[in-house]
Amino acid sequence: MNPNYTPLYQALTYRFKQEHYLTTALTHRSAGTPNNERLEFLGDALLNCITAQTLFERFPNAREGELTRMRANLVKRDTLVQIAQHLALGQYLRLGGGELKTGGNGRASILSDTVEAIIGGIYLDSSMNTCQSVILQLWKKFFNNLSQRKIKDPKSRLQEYLQSKQQPLPTIPIYRVLNINGTDHAQLFKVECLVPGLSQSTYGSGESRRRAEQSAAAKALKVLNVD
Amino acid sequence: MNPNYTPLYQALTYRFKQEHYLTTALTHRSAGTPNNERLEFLGDALLNCITAQTLFERFPNAREGELTRMRANLVKRDTLVQIAQHLALGQYLRLGGGELKTGGNGRASILSDTVEAIIGGIYLDSSMNTCQSVILQLWKKFFNNLSQRKIKDPKSRLQEYLQSKQQPLPTIPIYRVLNINGTDHAQLFKVECLVPGLSQSTYGSGESRRRAEQSAAAKALKVLNVD
Numbered sequence: 001m002n003p004n005y006t007p008l009y010q011a012l013t014y015r016f017k018q019e020h021y022l023t024t025a026l027t028h029r030s031a032g033t034p035n036n037e038r039l040e041f042l043g044d045a046l047l048n049c050i051t052a053q054t055l056f057e058r059f060p061n062a063r064e065g066e067l068t069r070m071r072a073n074l075v076k077r078d079t080l081v082q083i084a085q086h087l088a089l090g091q092y093l094r095l096g097g098g099e100l101k102t103g104g105n106g107r108a109s110i111l112s113d114t115v116e117a118i119i120g121g122i123y124l125d126s127s128m129n130t131c132q133s134v135i136l137q138l139w140k141k142f143f144n145n146l147s148q149r150k151i152k153d154p155k156s157r158l159q160e161y162l163q164s165k166q167q168p169l170p171t172i173p174i175y176r177v178l179n180i181n182g183t184d185h186a187q188l189f190k191v192e193c194l195v196p197g198l199s200q201s202t203y204g205s206g207e208s209r210r211r212a213e214q215s216a217a218a219k220a221l222k223v224l225n226v227d
Numbered sequence: 228m229n230p231n232y233t234p235l236y237q238a239l240t241y242r243f244k245q246e247h248y249l250t251t252a253l254t255h256r257s258a259g260t261p262n263n264e265r266l267e268f269l270g271d272a273l274l275n276c277i278t279a280q281t282l283f284e285r286f287p288n289a290r291e292g293e294l295t296r297m298r299a300n301l302v303k304r305d306t307l308v309q310i311a312q313h314l315a316l317g318q319y320l321r322l323g324g325g326e327l328k329t330g331g332n333g334r335a336s337i338l339s340d341t342v343e344a345i346i347g348g349i350y351l352d353s354s355m356n357t358c359q360s361v362i363l364q365l366w367k368k369f370f371n372n373l374s375q376r377k378i379k380d381p382k383s384r385l386q387e388y389l390q391s392k393q394q395p396l397p398t399i400p401i402y403r404v405l406n407i408n409g410t411d412h413a414q415l416f417k418v419e420c421l422v423p424g425l426s427q428s429t430y431g432s433g434e435s436r437r438r439a440e441q442s443a444a445a446k447a448l449k450v451l452n453v454d
Contacts, residue, residue, distance in 0.1 A: 029434075030413065032434070033434075033435070037290065037291035038283065038289075038290070038291050038294065040291065041279060041283065041291045041294050041295060042279055042280065042283045044279075045275050045276045045278075045279030045280070045298075046276060046279075046280075048272050048275060048276065049272045049273060049275065049276030051272075052268060052269055052271075052272030052273075053269065053272070053273075056265065056268065056269045062265075063264065063265070064264035064265050064267065064268045067265065067268050068268060071272075096413050097410075097413060098413055128355060183324075186257060186323045186324060186325050207256075207259075207260075208260070
């Protein structure tokens, strides 16, 4: 007999039609075979892909490096453990005796692997689209955090920070192109960022004026200790 | 005006409806923006996911480690470069002056990144299903190579190898369980593999008799220098 999965289905916003996929996803290798190792392989790939697709769509102006960083943030172990805790996975895990005794149902690696295995199981039990919906629902908070903070570009963040300070007069950063090297499609801009009241300038370079300014602004944020 | 993409469409077994996706996919960052960096991010994730899904389906008995190794083989740079050469990508690349002069259109990193970017472009131009079909067609040879050789388990390969040798009498390996340790779900089997005519036995252990035998057979293949 299976345990009562109803609370888990509610937290997942998904009800398994073929419950054996869920049971396998919850089975750690210490409990024998079949276990969740293959599902984890599949779920890891799906999670990576679905987060990549979503970030690509939602952040049309983010560069590849920024997309990579955001995805790493969404799929890192710490995030997966938070999802596992939200699902209260610890109480459903099927562990071997040794793992059970040594607290395996609270271990980060086991919890995060199980989240991936459940994603693999949902895909097999339904479709890519359903799997995507479940992920977007479970990860909603983490996607929103990205949108609110990480994603704002450094120039906007610097401007907002300076405006938020109670200065006698509003302060805005000043950008100045120092030089442009190279020709045609291989130009390199060097830009200075001056923040009134800040004793040191910061500098940035890039393939366009905009990128060089963003780089200089990012450095000013560092000097100001604004994360 | 775009170059004549007809031969590329034939090699790809796909014709872009929105050709700007292909043009962007072929544009290296050295040629300015928009370039293929974002599409490469997307295509890399899609390729990883589609190869994982395919391997999972095609090799229902492969363990997670084997699936991971096979996927690494399918998505490694060397494989991507072979795909790029099949597509004759070098002649379509859009590179900046510096990259062009230094042979960028033959560089492995540029070719393999561009293959990923084209996959991202096909997905945006069509659907996940179409993207999958194109990948399976382009990678057909590589998937077949996996099926024919890598995937056979060590016991089967050892048996086939011994049968292929022109011995006076057919030779088969003999497996013997030496001991079983542990209890319940945490048993550990130790198995000896005896190959008639081979002076040394080999040994393997595992969580089941079958796995221990596979491990011992793998070691016998090593001793026999069979890859």
